[in-house]
Amino acid sequence: MKPIQVGLLGIGTVGSGVFNVLQRNQEEIRRRAGRGIEIAMVADLDVERARKVVGEGVQVVSDARAVIANPEIDIVIELIGGYGIAKALVLEAIAAGKHVVTANKALLAVHGTEIFAAASAKGVMVAFEAAVAGGIPIIKALREGLTANRIQWLAGIINGTTNFILSEMRDKGLDFAVVLKEAQRLGYAETDPTFDIEGVDAAHKATIMSAIAFGIPVQFDKAYVEGITQLSATDIKYAEQLGYRIKLLGITKRVDKGIELRVHPSLVPSKRLIANVEGAMNAVVVQGDAVGATLYYGKGAGSEPTASAVIADLVDITRLHTVDPLNRVPHLAFQPHTLDQAMSELPVLPMSEVVTSYYLRLRVADQAGVLAKVTGILAGAGISIDAVLQREADEVGGEGSTQTDLIILTHDTREGTMNDAIAQMQQLPTVLASITRIRKEELN
Amino acid sequence: MKPIQVGLLGIGTVGSGVFNVLQRNQEEIRRRAGRGIEIAMVADLDVERARKVVGEGVQVVSDARAVIANPEIDIVIELIGGYGIAKALVLEAIAAGKHVVTANKALLAVHGTEIFAAASAKGVMVAFEAAVAGGIPIIKALREGLTANRIQWLAGIINGTTNFILSEMRDKGLDFAVVLKEAQRLGYAETDPTFDIEGVDAAHKATIMSAIAFGIPVQFDKAYVEGITQLSATDIKYAEQLGYRIKLLGITKRVDKGIELRVHPSLVPSKRLIANVEGAMNAVVVQGDAVGATLYYGKGAGSEPTASAVIADLVDITRLHTVDPLNRVPHLAFQPHTLDQAMSELPVLPMSEVVTSYYLRLRVADQAGVLAKVTGILAGAGISIDAVLQREADEVGGEGSTQTDLIILTHDTREGTMNDAIAQMQQLPTVLASITRIRKEELN
Numbered sequence: 001m002k003p004i005q006v007g008l009l010g011i012g013t014v015g016s017g018v019f020n021v022l023q024r025n026q027e028e029i030r031r032r033a034g035r036g037i038e039i040a041m042v043a044d045l046d047v048e049r050a051r052k053v054v055g056e057g058v059q060v061v062s063d064a065r066a067v068i069a070n071p072e073i074d075i076v077i078e079l080i081g082g083y084g085i086a087k088a089l090v091l092e093a094i095a096a097g098k099h100v101v102t103a104n105k106a107l108l109a110v111h112g113t114e115i116f117a118a119a120s121a122k123g124v125m126v127a128f129e130a131a132v133a134g135g136i137p138i139i140k141a142l143r144e145g146l147t148a149n150r151i152q153w154l155a156g157i158i159n160g161t162t163n164f165i166l167s168e169m170r171d172k173g174l175d176f177a178v179v180l181k182e183a184q185r186l187g188y189a190e191t192d193p194t195f196d197i198e199g200v201d202a203a204h205k206a207t208i209m210s211a212i213a214f215g216i217p218v219q220f221d222k223a224y225v226e227g228i229t230q231l232s233a234t235d236i237k238y239a240e241q242l243g244y245r246i247k248l249l250g251i252t253k254r255v256d257k258g259i260e261l262r263v264h265p266s267l268v269p270s271k272r273l274i275a276n277v278e279g280a281m282n283a284v285v286v287q288g289d290a291v292g293a294t295l296y297y298g299k300g301a302g303s304e305p306t307a308s309a310v311i312a313d314l315v316d317i318t319r320l321h322t323v324d325p326l327n328r329v330p331h332l333a334f335q336p337h338t339l340d341q342a343m344s345e346l347p348v349l350p351m352s353e354v355v356t357s358y359y360l361r362l363r364v365a366d367q368a369g370v371l372a373k374v375t376g377i378l379a380g381a382g383i384s385i386d387a388v389l390q391r392e393a394d395e396v397g398g399e400g401s402t403q404t405d406l407i408i409l410t411h412d413t414r415e416g417t418m419n420d421a422i423a424q425m426q427q428l429p430t431v432l433a434s435i436t437r438i439r440k441e442e443l444n
Numbered sequence: 445m446k447p448i449q450v451g452l453l454g455i456g457t458v459g460s461g462v463f464n465v466l467q468r469n470q471e472e473i474r475r476r477a478g479r480g481i482e483i484a485m486v487a488d489l490d491v492e493r494a495r496k497v498v499g500e501g502v503q504v505v506s507d508a509r510a511v512i513a514n515p516e517i518d519i520v521i522e523l524i525g526g527y528g529i530a531k532a533l534v535l536e537a538i539a540a541g542k543h544v545v546t547a548n549k550a551l552l553a554v555h556g557t558e559i560f561a562a563a564s565a566k567g568v569m570v571a572f573e574a575a576v577a578g579g580i581p582i583i584k585a586l587r588e589g590l591t592a593n594r595i596q597w598l599a600g601i602i603n604g605t606t607n608f609i610l611s612e613m614r615d616k617g618l619d620f621a622v623v624l625k626e627a628q629r630l631g632y633a634e635t636d637p638t639f640d641i642e643g644v645d646a647a648h649k650a651t652i653m654s655a656i657a658f659g660i661p662v663q664f665d666k667a668y669v670e671g672i673t674q675l676s677a678t679d680i681k682y683a684e685q686l687g688y689r690i691k692l693l694g695i696t697k698r699v700d701k702g703i704e705l706r707v708h709p710s711l712v713p714s715k716r717l718i719a720n721v722e723g724a725m726n727a728v729v730v731q732g733d734a735v736g737a738t739l740y741y742g743k744g745a746g747s748e749p750t751a752s753a754v755i756a757d758l759v760d761i762t763r764l765h766t767v768d769p770l771n772r773v774p775h776l777a778f779q780p781h782t783l784d785q786a787m788s789e790l791p792v793l794p795m796s797e798v799v800t801s802y803y804l805r806l807r808v809a810d811q812a813g814v815l816a817k818v819t820g821i822l823a824g825a826g827i828s829i830d831a832v833l834q835r836e837a838d839e840v841g842g843e844g845s846t847q848t849d850l851i852i853l854t855h856d857t858r859e860g861t862m863n864d865a866i867a868q869m870q871q872l873p874t875v876l877a878s879i880t881r882i883r884k885e886e887l888n
């Protein structure tokens with residue numbers, strides 16, 4: 001049988017990986033897929049660079065639309081990224097009856113509803129394993145491996161840049177800004193690192209996983225997003241003393257009132273496997289009602305790890321594209337006509353309604369009665385305390401210091417309640433600086 | 445559309461879990477599968493107990509063949525276990541044109557070639573996610589999620605009983621026999637624990653994963669199998685001092701000459717994520733050439749975790765049973781007509797040809813020249829040493845002791861070479877007891 005014909009839009013780091021892995025492992029992939037998979041055409045604005053990657057025998061063009069217009073092409077891989085031209089091209093490819101593979105988490109998190117609807121109407125597949133956690137087959141696990149389960153929550157380290165930075169901050173006791181520069185020098189962070197360090201990239205991925213886990217549409221605009229730029233080495237150290245690591249987690253959870261969808265730094269017990277995921281690695285823990293907790297770990301980015309996911313999607317489409325669309329795996333795991341009702345039953349909750357526990361650090365005057373006042377405010381708000389760590393003033397501010405750090409771990413409370421209590425504590429004259437608040441997840 | 449009709453053979457722990465989870469999550473499962481999934485008939489020798497589980501409305505019989513003969517039944521779940529009647533029933537169900545779901549690792553590891561051939565000939569699916577690592581979707585990850593990769597090796601903690609025992613031995617410093625009794629009392633080990641503690645169960649699972657990873661037939665008879673019954677708390681303690689944990693690993697690896705397939709206790713660096721998998725939990729690390737290392741973690745046994753995998757298979761079959769068999773995922777990941785040639789190119793190697801590194805513990809006389817003699821033998825065999833730990837005699841044997849323990853970690857060497865060297869060392873008059881040898885895997 002003729003190999004399935006693939007057109008590639010954008011042959012940068014990931015695109016080159018896809019081409020190279022398909023070449024290198026073509027025999028093994030054919031033995032699995034039952035049919036060859038061939039990149040027949042590549043579009044890239046840098047035609048010269050593209051030619052260098054693919055050599056002779058593959059048609060290279062600068063116009064992506066020429067790939068979409070080619071009737072020989074069965075599958076289009078979109079690796080351009082962003083919401084702009086990528087969106088137009090994906091929709092045009094779908095309209096032309098092509099199956100689409102994309103690694104574009106931003107596009108799907110924001111415009112997924114429109115794209116999946118167009119694909120369903122046209123009867124084509126849009127596959128996106130590479131959009132979340134790189135080479136880890138987490139979309140497949142959530143969408144097919146755990147179908148028996150009512151998913152209760154998932155939490156993931158799904159941005160390698162920030163996990164690398166947090167690992168370095170902990171290892172070396174350095175502050176954020178210093179480590180960011182090092183990460184940029186090493187290529188772990190981009191020149192404009194905003195999407196990574198502000199949590200936006202993780203929120204795109206969490207949004208996609210939330211939809212698949214709970215059978216709701218993608219709703220990036222309702223995600224709570226907080227990055228790691230405000231974290232200090234001090235808090236990482238105190239957390240460690242209390243038996244926790246700080247990780248940037250993408251969390252989505254089903255609770256009685258609806259769905260939590262949030263990205264923020266979180267204390268995680270050091271003994272949890274996910275707390276020990278270091279450097280640029282990714283991992284996702286999924287809690288299902290039947291299976292309990294399962295964890296998936298691997299490289300979340302990079303040329304060949306991401307290519308691994310793109311090619312797995314190519315093989316899936318090669319196997320399934322002849323199948324009646326109703327018998328394929330739905331794009332978001334659940335039959336599309338059921339998503340809207342689920343959204344009305346399970347709204348994404350505002351952050352003030354989220355219930356979690358907290359780490360608080362207060363810079364206070366080293367004098368009698370401070371702890372009583374602070375804990376009095378918490379008690380008044382109905383917030384119960386799990387642990388308190390008060391440092392000796394000399395240790396914190398040097399000899400003769402009149403200030404010290406008071407660290408409090410709380411039990412579960414509503415975020416709105418905690419906001420009010422923090423505002424009250426902030427008014428105390430003995431609280432000398434802005435209160436640091438980091439959320440804490442036990443993940444059990 | 446009428447729900448897909450399922451017949452269940454054997455409704456013990458796992459079967460009850462399948463029934464209960466399907467009932468509890470039926471709405472959510474239908475939203476995913478696009479069609480209801482209904483257990484319409486159950487066969488169990490204990491009809492009374494079966495009726496108690498399923499209640500009214502489900503036909504219960506004592507004769508499994510009545511389920512297979514029922515033309516309304518689309519899928520048969522085999523949860524009887526063992527090689528005997530289970531094999532006959534699976535083959536009969538296939539012959540009757542039923543799709544089969546089974547959790548029976550022993551059956552597939554030993555008779556998989558016959559069973560998969562029969563299924564292919566008949567055009568039906570045999571699904572077995574539950575046969576390896578319980579609720580962890582490792583079969584799906586290997587067979588579909590990592591299709592882009594040339595798999596290099598995989599290593600798994602795939603027997604919860606032995607991992608529980610090893611975790612307890614380490615935590616409490618107790619010896620094997622004591623902990624086994626405790627595990628039996630707690631229900632983590634069976635009354636006859638042979639299959640677990642001798643490594644046979646892990647070898648069944650490793651055999652299945654080896655076939656899927658490398659595209660070869662199942663070859664349980666060629667697996668090397670060594671259990672944990674000879675392990676002592678002493679070795680676990682020394683390993684810890686050297687920065688390692690001891691785990692019972694199922695390992696399969698592609699090397700130049702062929703395939704390694706082996707189950708035995710292994711030292712693993714403590715800093716590896718898999719070394720920190722405790723209690724009855726399972727985890728598998730897979731190394732692919734494109735994706736690098738990925739890890740999958742979760743519950744490897746139990747009623748609902750195993751049911752989670754069985755039901756994922758039911759959903760897969762519900763989606764794919766109408767598909768042309770050539771476009772389904774092959775049973776062993778690779779197109780069946782390619783397996784025999786791969787087997788001739790990649791034979792499973794005898795243990796003497798395996799290359800790995802070693803932990804050796806020698807009980808020696810505490811006198812000059814012992815270390816020189818031992819290391820001389822190793823040097824003569826071309827085995828290089830990675831680390832040596834010699835204990836003070838007083839610490840090992842009490843005050844005035846004339847014996848001590850000499851622990852040696854080696855670099856990679858061929859097992860046959862190591863066997864010869866151990867035989868030579870054993871002849872030394874200053875080596876006072878049988879030499880302990882445990883293999884060591886760096887897993888990087």
